[in-house]
Amino acid sequence: MNIKQISIVAIAVVTLTACSQVPSTQSAQTATDNGKPTMRQAFDGKFLLGAAVNVRQVKSTDPKVVNVIRDQFSALVPENCMKPEEIHPKKDLYDWRDADALVELAQKNGQVVTGHCLVWHSQLPYWFFKDDLGQQVTKEELISRMKEHITAVVSRYKGKIKGWDVVNEALLDNGELRPTQFYRIIGPEYIKMAFQFAHEADPDAELYYNDYGMDNPSKREGAIRIVRELKEVGCRIDGIGMQSHVAFDTNLDEYEKSIEAYAAEGVKVMVTELDLSVLPWPQGNYGAAVETNFEYMKEMNPYTDSLPAAKAQEQTDFFVKLFGIYLKHADVIDRVTFWGLTDADSWKNGWPMPGRTDYPLAIDRNYQPKPFVDAIIKLAMEEK
Ligand code: GLA
Numbered sequence: 001m002n003i004k005q006i007s008i009v010a011i012a013v014v015t016l017t018a019c020s021q022v023p024s025t026q027s028a029q030t031a032t033d034n035g036k037p038t039m040r041q042a043f044d045g046k047f048l049l050g051a052a053v054n055v056r057q058v059k060s061t062d063p064k065v066v067n068v069i070r071d072q073f074s075a076l077v078p079e080n081c082m083k084p085e086e087i088h089p090k091k092d093l094y095d096w097r098d099a100d101a102l103v104e105l106a107q108k109n110g111q112v113v114t115g116h117c118l119v120w121h122s123q124l125p126y127w128f129f130k131d132d133l134g135q136q137v138t139k140e141e142l143i144s145r146m147k148e149h150i151t152a153v154v155s156r157y158k159g160k161i162k163g164w165d166v167v168n169e170a171l172l173d174n175g176e177l178r179p180t181q182f183y184r185i186i187g188p189e190y191i192k193m194a195f196q197f198a199h200e201a202d203p204d205a206e207l208y209y210n211d212y213g214m215d216n217p218s219k220r221e222g223a224i225r226i227v228r229e230l231k232e233v234g235c236r237i238d239g240i241g242m243q244s245h246v247a248f249d250t251n252l253d254e255y256e257k258s259i260e261a262y263a264a265e266g267v268k269v270m271v272t273e274l275d276l277s278v279l280p281w282p283q284g285n286y287g288a289a290v291e292t293n294f295e296y297m298k299e300m301n302p303y304t305d306s307l308p309a310a311k312a313q314e315q316t317d318f319f320v321k322l323f324g325i326y327l328k329h330a331d332v333i334d335r336v337t338f339w340g341l342t343d344a345d346s347w348k349n350g351w352p353m354p355g356r357t358d359y360p361l362a363i364d365r366n367y368q369p370k371p372f373v374d375a376i377i378k379l380a381m382e383e384k
Contacts, residue, residue, distance in 0.1 A: 038071045039362065039373060042380040046330040048112055050075030050337030051362075052273065055098045057341055058105050064367040068341065069105070072362070072369065075112040075335055077272070078102050082115055083123040088149055091127050096156060103160050114272070114335070115161045117210060118150050119194045120168035121180035122290050129181050142185045147197045154201035163206030165241055165272065166198045167191050167226075171211055175222030191226060195235040210241030210272055212289075215255035220262075227265045239334060240265075241272035245348075247281065248318060256325050263332035271326065273339035275360035276318060277348045278303065278311050294353045301356040315359070316372035323376040327383050338362050343370075 043049040051073045057065055058081075069076070080086055081098035088094050106113045128145060131137050137145065154164060170191055172178045182190040191209075198207055209226050213219050223240055230237045240262045246255075262269050279301070282294045294300075303311065326333055340346040344365045348358040362373050 036374075037377055037381065039369070039377060040072050040074045042377040043336070044074065046327060046380060046383070047333045048075040048335035048337075049073055050077060050112075050114070050335055051341050052077045052079040052116075052337060052339045053102065053341055054079045054345060055081055055101070057345070058098070058102045065341075068363055068367045070109045073111065075114065075337060076102060076106045076109075077114045077116050077337055079340065080123070082153065083117060083120070084128065084149060085123045085125045087153060089125055091145075094152060094156075099157070103157060107160070112335070113157075113161045114208075114270075114337070115154070115157060115164040115205075116272075117165035117168040118153065118198060119146065119166065119182060119190070121178065121182070122169075129185070136185065139186055142182070143190075143193060146182070146186075146190070146194060150194060150197040151201045154198050154205065158202040159204070161202075161205060163208055163238060164198055165210040166194050166207045168210045169212065170209070170226065171219050171222040173213060173216060173219060175218035175220075175225075177222075192230060192233055192235055195230055195237060199236045206238035206268075207236050208239040208241045208270060208272075209237060210243060210270075212243040212245055212273070214240070214242040214244075214258050215251050217254060217257075220254075220258045223258075224261060224265055227262075227267055237267060239268035239270050241270040243273035243339075244271045244275075245273055245339065246276050246318075246322070248276070248278075248314065252321060252325065256329075259325070259329050259332065263329070268334040269329070269332050270334055271336040274336060275339045275346060275348055276315060277358050277360050278307060278315055279348075279356055279358050282353060290351070292352045296353055296355045300353055303359065304357045307359045312359075312371055315370075316375050319372040320375050320379060323379055327379060330383075342367060 039049045049072070051069065053069060053076055057069065060066060078099060081102060086095065087099055103113055129137055129142065131141065154161075170178055170180070170183075177183055177188055186193070195207055198205065209223060211219065211223060214223065227237055227240065242255075242258060259269050282297070282300060307315075326336055338361050340361050342363040342365060343359045343361050346358060346360050348360045349356055359370075362370055364370050
């Protein structure tokens with residue numbers, strides 16, 4: 001048993017202890033009806049296989065939803081309900097209901113939860129940077145608000161959440177720090193502070209830096225700089241999250257170099273937001289900057305009824321290559337999480353152009369695993 005397998009067993013023990021009240025059938029990794037292994041089973045012992053879930057799915061009693069979440073995935077991440085605008089909508093108001101429900105579901109299913117995300121320039125409530133008069137807050141006030149937010153959220157889920165995306169998307173494509181309000185008001189040290197506050201709130205929680213476009217060499221260097229600077233001052237950092245909103249033209253050689261480079265820094269690699277759009281890009285590949293937007297164009301929405309077999313095959317071929325890389329580096333990759341449960345729910349249907357029909361995920365609109373899932377399960381089983 002290698003160190004990774006030992007830690008997986010340790011996590012299993014912790015999660016099982018946490019859900020010892022629950023009938024064992026609820027957390028069992030059941031095989032599908034046809035007896036083939038699920039993704040959760042196939043990747044067990046390699047890395048966690050996760051999905052980002054929305055609140056509707058968390059609260060659903062529809063067996064199709066309940067079963068696919070439980071059977072196919074060993075890890076969950078909240079798509080939105082732990083982001084500051086949802087969990088901390090007003091300065092003096094936290095709304096824990098949805099996040100609590102997600103954590104409870106994961107415990108019931110014996111799944112590992114990642115908290116997402118503590119500090120990000122997007123989906124932040126308006127009040128965060130404003131004082132009572134609507135003026136920009138001072139540096140001291142913003143540090144205190146950031147600390148209060150991180151402390152409240154992390155300590156509520158102490159012992160229940162394995163790790164946190166502490167800072168999300170702090171880098172520009174050129175590898176320099178993004179001039180967010182946190183950066184402008186506090187300075188570059190906001191990153192170290194955020195990691196320190198999170199560590200103080202739950203010393204046992206793992207802490208991650210998460211970003212998109214991590215196959216880009218400049219961003220790769222930027223992320224490495226963040227890791228080194230955190231370590232230099234003694235801050236805990238356990239892993240780098242490579243969001244992985246990939247496209248058919250993502251350079252997989254560079255992508256793999258990033259996995260290797262992060263591992264060489266002594267941190268774990270998490271694939272945190274995997275999806276592969278099959279739709280044409282309006283102009284080039286824009287990575288995943290949420291602020292990018294185009295007006296609807298019919299010719300950019302070619303597969304409204306179904307995905308043609310040739311496109312589905314292209315997607316399978318791409319995912320087989322990608323999961324080949326993940327399995328090759330399974331000793332450093334801790335988790336691979338799809339950003340969404342089914343094709344119908346993916347943010348890619350609305351970004352970077354609203355109103356399209358995309359097919360970026362592992363589970364189709366009927367809650368069935370897509371053909372590429374069989375292919376990656378086969379790949380994983382061959383390596384067992
Ligand atoms: C980024 C964030 C995610 C999500 C996606 C778009 O990748 O990290 O939380 O918001 O954008 O949905």
